Amino acid sequence: MINNTQSKGSAIKGIIGTKLGMTQVFDANNKVVPVTVVSAGPCVVTQVRTVEKDGYQAIQLAFGAIDPRKVSKPEAGHFAKAGVTPRKDVAELRTSNAAAYQVGQELRADVFAAGEIIDASGISLGKGSAGVMKRHNFSGFGAAHGVDRKHRTSGSIGNRTTPGRVFKGKRMMGRMGVEKVTVQNLSIHSVDPVANTILIKGAIPGAIGATVFIRSASKFAISETITKAGA
Numbered sequence: 001m002i003n004n005t006q007s008k009g010s011a012i013k014g015i016i017g018t019k020l021g022m023t024q025v026f027d028a029n030n031k032v033v034p035v036t037v038v039s040a041g042p043c044v045v046t047q048v049r050t051v052e053k054d055g056y057q058a059i060q061l062a063f064g065a066i067d068p069r070k071v072s073k074p075e076a077g078h079f080a081k082a083g084v085t086p087r088k089d090v091a092e093l094r095t096s097n098a099a100a101y102q103v104g105q106e107l108r109a110d111v112f113a114a115g116e117i118i119d120a121s122g123i124s125l126g127k128g129s130a131g132v133m134k135r136h137n138f139s140g141f142g143a144a145h146g147v148d149r150k151h152r153t154s155g156s157i158g159n160r161t162t163p164g165r166v167f168k169g170k171r172m173m174g175r176m177g178v179e180k181v182t183v184q185n186l187s188i189h190s191v192d193p194v195a196n197t198i199l200i201k202g203a204i205p206g207a208i209g210a211t212v213f214i215r216s217a218s219k220f221a222i223s224e225t226i227t228k229a230g231a
Contacts, residue, residue: 011097013111014215015040016063016089017198019122021208025189025199035189035199038212040109042196045101046082046090057098061107064088064211091213110193117217121182122206130176138171181205185217 017040027033047060066088068076079086082103112118132138132154141151154173158166182205189199198214206212 011100012093012095012216012218014061014091014093014095014213015107015109015111016043016061016091016211016213017041017109018064019204019206019208019210019212020197022203027189033189033201034203035201036204038198038200038204038214040112040196040198040214041107043107044082044084044087045103045105045107046079046084046087048098048101048103049092050098056094057096058092058094059098059101060090060092062087062090089211093215108193109191109196109198112188112191112198112214114188114190116188117220118186118188118200118214119182119184119217120186120200120204120212120214121180122204122210122212124177124179124181124205125207126178127176129174131173132171135173135176136171184219 017038020037020039022034022036024032024034041063043061043063045059046062049056049058049060051057062079062082062084064087066086068086071079071086076086084104127134131152133140133152138154141147141153141155143151154171157170157172183203186204187201189201191198200214204212
């Protein structure tokens with residue numbers, strides 16, 4: 001279950017979708033543009049949060065069919081209250097325009113338009129066990145004579161008697177990937193309302209078939225809010 005939130009900003013939009021893969025298209029100047037194809041939605045609004053009741057404004061989006069038997073009773077009750085069938089993924093989107101949405105409303109790819117700037121979040125590819133040079137960009141040891149055969153190791157990981165332990169969070173080798181990654185300020189190349197797909201310039205996190213969360217770019221939304229406040 002996705003648990004994303006978007007704070008600050010004005011009328012921020014968002015949608016959950018499935019990454020279909022990458023391809024390339026031609027722009028107006030006949031130049032090749034690498035794009036990621038996302039099957040966006042359909043998503044349904046399962047909850048609208050208000051300042052009076054929740055202390056902030058937001059909408060909750062649900063996406064993806066799931067067997068009702070695989071949903072817990074609290075989740076099943078939540079979907080039943082919204083009058084929709086159980087969904088696989090749920091995400092919350094903070095927006096000052098929450099009052100414009102209604103519970104049960106369906107959102108599709110056409111919530112966005114070509115040229116809009118967005119942020120894309122997803123679970124990155126798993127790359128297995130990796131050393132510190134690949135996982136954390138360590139420089140490693142020198143490659144000249146006189147260095148033991150430990151060129152790609154991390155070196156010292158702490159003191160001896162004091163404190164006598166390795167501090168939690170120490171950057172070491174281990175599993176790489178399979179974590180939430182957000183790529184900011186991507187541009188939408190085009191939107192196909194019929195096929196319900198969005199073409200995003202560049203790459204976004206996740207494997208083919210992975211669930212991704214697309215929303216209005218937070219940095220642009222914050223700058224818009226500052227501009228309005230100073231106007």
